[in-house]
Each structure stands twice: as structure tokens, then as C-alpha cells.
Amino acid sequence: MNVEQIMARHFGDAAEACAIVLEHSRLVADKAVRIARNLSDPSLDVAFIEEAALLHDIGVCRTNSPGIGCTGSAPYILHGIIGREILESEGLPLHALVCERHIGVGLTIEDIKHQSLPLPSRDMVPISREEKLVCYADLFFSKKRDTLRKEKSPQEIREGLRKHGEHRVAIFEEWLVEFGA
Template structure:
């Protein structure tokens, strides 16, 4: 599978945005694979973890994200849903679920209702261990300017999640115990 080709095809003329998403995704993939290897669990699919981490933000290509050069029309919160649609069309249904389920620590129907998010009313939380690893690794990296190449520390992550509710911090704490820093 040529992940860079898939990304480039969907980002089209938004070359700078594609480069930012790819760099972000490579850092997420490297961390996710390191975490998976450190767990010593032979049932984990390392290739899938790497591929899914590299593709998890493909849906950004259709969002209105001028800060990274995406001229799309969709709100950024939809990038997980859009990514799922793209990867299902690419014949990658398992990877598609990672796209949909990676936002924050995942979104529940209750989260969507309470925050009045423009998302389908369904739980979109990582279920498999591979999905949780990618989602967890993603929390450490931003796509924003000078923060792109710097990993966040756990305190920063907790602070960011706290804005959306203590229940999100609790999920992060569970993952932190399971996967480490």
C-alpha cells in the first residue's frame, strides 16, 4: 500500500497541508509502533497500527483548515467521519474505523449530544487495542505550526482534554497506565 500516494491523491493541490498531515502522522505512527512493540503483545498487528496512524487524518483534506492550508468546506470536527468515508472507498474498512474513532479519546453519543456536534449520533470510540494505541499516540502531537515537531507532555494533554470534561481525562489516565509515556 502506498500511503503517501493515497494522501497526495486526496489532498490534491493542497500540497502544504498534505505535507503537514504526513509529518504529523509519521510522528504519531512512530510513537504508536514504539508503544505496541514495548507491550510485547504478539497479537498486536504492528503493520496495521503503522498504516492506520499514517492515514488517521486523511479526512482533514476536505476540511476548512486555513491554518494548515486546507481549502475544504467541512468543519474540522468532521475529519474523522470524512476519513472513514475516504478509506472505505479505498477498500480499507479497518483503517477507516480508526479515522472515525480517533478524535480526542473518542466521542460517545452523549458527547455528541451535549456538545451539539454536527456528527452522526453514534459512539465513535476506539474499541480494539490497536485503535486505542493510535488514538493515544495522536494525543501527543499537534498539526499546528511550531508545535508540529514537538511532543506534548502528559500534563499538556490532560489540560487540553479537561476542557471537554473530566471523563476524557479519566480515559487518558487509563491509557497512560496501559501504554506509558
């Protein structure tokens, strides 16, 4: 699978946005793969973790995210379900689920309703250990140009998640125990 070709095909003329998302995704993939290897769990599919991490933000290509050069029409919060649609069309249904389920620590029906998010009314939370690991690694990196390569501390992640509820911080704390910092 050539991840860069898939990304370039969907980002089209937005080469700068594609480069930013790819750099972010490489950082996420490197962290996720490093953690997976350190866990020494033979049931983990490390190749899948790497591919899914590299593709997890492909849906950003259709969002209105001028800070990174995306001029699509969709709100950023939709990038997970857009990514799912894209990767399903590419014949990658398991990678597609990672896209949909990676927002924050995942989104429940209750989160969607409580925050009046423009998302389908269904749980979009990581289920498999591979999905959780990609979601966890993603929390450590932003796509903001000035902090793209800076890894966030667990405390910075807690502060960001706390804005959306203590239940999200609790999930992160579980993942810290499971995956380590």
C-alpha cells in the same frame, strides 16, 4: 500499500497541507509503533497500527482548516467521519474505523448531543487495542506548524482534555497505565 500516494490523491493541490498532515502522522505512527513493540504483545498488529496511524487524519483534506492550508468546506470536527468515507472507498474498512474513532479519546453519543456537534448520533470511540493505541499516540502531537514536532507532556494533554470533561482525562489516565508515557 503506498500511504503517500493515497494521501496525495486525496489532498490534490493542497501539497503543503498534505506535507503537514503526513509529518504529523509519521510522528504519531512512530510513537504508536514504538509503544506497540515495547508492549511485546504478539496479538497486536504492528503493521496495521503503522498504516492506520499514517492515514488517521486523511479526512482533514476536505475540511476548512486554513492554518494548515486546507480549503475544504467541512468543519474540522468532521475529519474523522470524512476519513472513514475516504478509506472505505479505498477498500480499507479497518483503517477507516480508526479515522472515525480517533477524535480526542473518542466521542460518545452523549458527547455529541451535549456539545451539539454536527456528527452522526453514534458512538465513535476506539474499540480495539490497535485503535486505542493510535488514538493515544495522536494525543501527543498537534498539526500546528510552530509545534508540529514538539511532543506534548501528559500534563499538557490532561489540560487539553479537561476542557471537554473529566471523563476524557480518566480515559487518558487508563491509557497512560496501559501504554506508558
